[in-house]
Amino acid sequence: MDEKLATKLGILADAAKYDVSCASSGAPKRKAGKNGLGATAPSGICHAFTPDGRCVSLLKILLTNYCLFDCAYCINRRSSNVPRARFSVEEVVRLTLEFYKRNYIEGLFLSSGIARSPDRTMEEMMRVAKTLRRVHGFHGYIHLKAIPEASPWLIEEAGRYADRLSINLELASGASLKTLAPEKNDRTITHAMGQMHERILEARDERRRFSPAGQSTQVIVGADDVKDAAIIRRSARLYGDYALKRVYYSAFSPIPEASVLLPAKAPPLRRENRLYQADWLMRFYGFSADEVADSGEDGMLALDVDPKLAWALKNRERFPVDVNLAEREMLLRVPGLGQRAVERILTSRRHRKLRLDDLARLTAGLKRALPFLVTPDHRPVSLIDRLDLRQRLAEPAQQMSLF
Template sequence: MELEEKLKILTESAKYDVSCSSSGSNRKNRQGIGSGAHGGICHSFTKDGRCVSLLKILMTNVCCFDCLYCQSRRSNDIPRAIMTPTEICEITMEFYKRNYIEGLFLSSAVYKNANYTMELLLDTVVRLRKLYNFNGYIHLKGIPGADNLLIMRAGEYADRMSFNLELPSEQSLRLLAPQKSKKSILSPITMISGEKQADKSIKSKFLPAGQTTQIIVGASPERDGKILRLTSALYNKYELKRVYYSSYAPLNLNEDLLPKTPAGLLREHRLYQADWLLRFYGFSVEELVDENENLLMEYDPKCAWALKHQELFPIEINTAPVEMLVKVPGIGLKGAYKIISARRFGALSFEDLKNMKISLKRARHFITANGFYSGLKKEIEIKNSLLQIENESQIEQLSMFSNLENSLAVITGEL
């Protein structure tokens, strides 16, 4: 098979993986080729608007597992290909030297068995680092069930590793991915986080960009509260850098155990918003979910929270502490920073906020400037206005994902 053909097949199998970030590593170049860029760099953007940062491919899509939700499952009849470690190294280096990519995102189906696959992946990264003197970014997907030693060794060479949790509970996992177990996924995550926490020095060469994971949403009955608590534990206890959510799509339609309808991207979108609020805005899971343990679909989670806590608002932007400013719907971290910086030079009016390009569409109902309030008076009016803004922005962001055919493609080959 020609290299180009292989590249096509293995990209096709990897492309639905959500993560493409190249951030978090400051790896230095030691007279070779490549370096880390801490903030990450996007090298191109595809016609679906996603960024191309890493060469994202599977080593192989030949799989011995038969996970119900996955496109590369053994029982599916699709074109299969394998790339050798040398082929992967060569193409990564040549792409990298032309500045097409920021590094490699290497994943794989389980070929023969977990250890055999992990050995090949390890071989590839060791070659890149040692033989090719490559110091660019490497994100390696771990194979659940592979030997701990192999995983730890890979961590010495990669910048980031990820083991996908896939499903938010053990029951769902047992039902839908019978060859995987909670233990086989969680134990490498625990081990890696232990190793990272034991050596916190900046010089530590072990996975400088940490680990991430991915959860499929909507294939199993878990509610948002459960998913967010899991997320929260992953951030706090295991110090994960990111948790990605992938909205479920019925790829294998003749499976009775799986829902026949896609989960819809709105839920995924809300989870990402809540995830953000947990990490950067000081919210807790309990504050965000409603009595049914779910996130409201009508408003973004911050709006929903603010509407529930109207006794706290409006706040005065010239005196409110930064923790409160960031909780105002429509004011983000950047907006809050601009406000606290600018108010040191003098009291701010609504006019000043406008000049500072801070959007008041949502925020005006929750703030005063120099004692003035410019929002609507009645609660119901505020709700309607916010609902309208929400609908408008959703039409823009989500319309292209909302039908069944479109979201069919959302998840697949990511192990």
């Protein structure tokens, strides 16, 4: 790689790190032709683990970090004093192919600042994907960041070649977006999400290709004063209205020469973690947005306990539950029991009554679950009523887990 291209890569790969909304779960497998490249199984986000346990990576870069917009929270805003760079379409294609052939990556995540115009930028990103697919027979994963202000035709074309498209909501509050990014509009963003959702459904019905892995979005956390409860409820509406595959939460990072409108320091990283846990409860554990949002205090999720435990502590009258009799939906609400553990319990109890020793083999979270479960040899009447139960089950400051 020549020095000039390496310099661009350093700048534009670093600039892309603030966008976390890249994931490849849900992309269909492709059959490579005789000379095809990159025919891999569906993968996950950059340097992360997929649901089946594989660690995968994507080349994650910006096409350019030049931008017409001056969003206060963005390091690449128009007024920011940062080194600038711009890839050509051919350079991105070359990097993707060379990195793939060296087994560095399984696909591409491409975003961009808005240079010249939304249409011009969207067209160049679309051309990257089109060139990889049509000219080079690339069968790896491609995720493109769609620009809501761009022509619908360009987004339509991009969806023909990308596995997933995403449009960043950026802030959960339209009022905050108007204050911190006055050149952007919440309605424009959600309208573009709605159009993309309609295209995905139409393509599925007509058996043609358009963003087969769906769409996702990103919300910045801590750049404004919006509470966690409002973020959770907004995410639930996005899932319901546009069938998003994922909402990603990105903790605000202080930037040089920041606006006085921004907080002086980043929010606790654990706040981002709690929002992901809350999101997981809504998507996979049967919790409503209101149940999760109301598990905290004053609109904020607790930092010392996860949202499932916080809900259980607020609803102690529903516990303990009998592990041998409880419905699946209630077992999923027991702190310490994940989806796999619940499925193991349901399968095992068909054959015998489960005791504590059995649960110890079925779940690694037994210690957290004990105050909320009844077995033939365990009835935690005194534990569930203990005033210090929260303190006993709170996570150490340095520890983070799913549930």
